[in-house]
Amino acid sequence: GQSLEQPSEVTAVEGAIVQINCTYQTSGFYGLSWYQQHDGGAPTFLSYNALDGLEETGRFSSFLSRSDSYGYLLLQELQMKDSASYFCAVPNQAGTALIFGKGTTLSVSS
Amino acid sequence: NAGVTQTPKFQVLKTGQSMTLQCAQDMNHEYMSWYRQDPGMGLRLIHYSVGAGITDQGEVPNGYNVSRSTTEDFPLRLLSAAPSQTSVYFCASSPAVGDRTQPQHFGDGTRLSIL
Numbered sequence: 001g002q003s004l005e006q007p008s009e010v011t012a013v014e015g016a017i018v019q020i021n022c023t024y025q026t027s028g029f030y031g032l033s034w035y036q037q038h039d040g041g042a043p044t045f046l047s048y049n050a051l052d053g054l055e056e057t058g059r060f061s062s063f064l065s066r067s068d069s070y071g072y073l074l075l076q077e078l079q080m081k082d083s084a085s086y087f088c089a090v091p092n093q094a095g096t097a098l099i100f101g102k103g104t105t106l107s108v109s110s
Numbered sequence: 111n112a113g114v115t116q117t118p119k120f121q122v123l124k125t126g127q128s129m130t131l132q133c134a135q136d137m138n139h140e141y142m143s144w145y146r147q148d149p150g151m152g153l154r155l156i157h158y159s160v161g162a163g164i165t166d167q168g169e170v171p172n173g174y175n176v177s178r179s180t181t182e183d184f185p186l187r188l189l190s191a192a193p194s195q196t197s198v199y200f201c202a203s204s205p206a207v208g209d210r211t212q213p214q215h216f217g218d219g220t221r222l223s224i225l
Contacts, residue, residue: 008150033213040198042114043153045213087152096160097143097168098202098214102152 002026004088004101011107012078020073020104022088030091032064032071033098037085046073046086075106083108112136116201116217123191123224131186131220133201141204142184143168143214144176146197153200159184191224198222 004024012018024032031050035043049055049064049071061074075082089100117132135142143158155168159178173195175187184203188195198221202214 035214040147040219042200042216042218043202043214044216048213092155092168096141096166097155097158099155099169100145100153102150 002090002092002099004090004099006086006088006101006104008102009105009107011109014078014080014108014110016078017074017076018078018106020075020086020088020106022071022073022101024069024071024088024090024101026069026090027093028091028095029066030095032062033089034062034073035087035089035100037087037103039084043087078108080108080110082106114201114203114215114217116199116220118220119218120221121223123188123222125191125193125224127191129188129191131188131199131201131222133184133186133217134182135184135201135203135215136182137203137205137215138181139203139205139215140181141206141214142178143202144174144184144186145200145202146170146195147200147219148197156186156199188222193224196222196224 006022033048034046037043047062059076064071085103087100087103089098114135140161144156145153157176159165201217204214
C-alpha cells in the first residue's frame, strides 16, 4: 500500500524560507500533491509534481525526485498567514483516490 | 458555485445511534471520497467512489457505509456510532485523481462527537 512520512512540526520566523519534506512508499506512482489546511478548515490544493524537478508557484515551490521517492514543499518569504498544516499526498495503487501523509504543522512567528 | 457541500456542520450522537453525513457537489465530478481527520493522524481515507454506482473501501472503512446513486451525492452512514468515530469528516471530489489541473475540492467538514 501507500505510506507517506513528513515531519510533524516546523517553526520559522517571518521572511524566512522553510522546507517541508515528504518521503513516500507506493506501489504505483502517479504524482505527489501538496495541500494546505488552516485551523481545521477545508484543505486546499497547493501544487502537484508528476515529473522530477522543481515547480514554482509564487512564493511556494515543490520538488520531486522519483528515484529517491522524495519530495518537498518550499515556502519562501514566510508570512504569518502561512501558519497552517501542510499535507503531501499520492494516489492509491489504482489511481482512484488520494492517500495523505499525517501533515506538518508550520508555525510562523514575528 | 457551491462546490462541495457537507451537512450537518456539527453533530453530537450517543453511542449506538446511526446517522448519515451528507455530501453533495455541483461540479459534475466523477471521483468522490470521504476522509476522517483525527489529531496527529492526518486525513485517512474511509471510502471512495469513481462514479455513480461504484464505491470501494479506503484505509479505515470499518463501521461506515457509503452509496453513490447519483454523480452529485455521496452520503456516509454510521451504522452504530462508537466513541472511536468521534472525528472531523471531510468529503472531497475531483474530475480525476492526482492531476495537477484537476485537484481535489474539499467540503468544510462535519464535526462529529459521539458520547
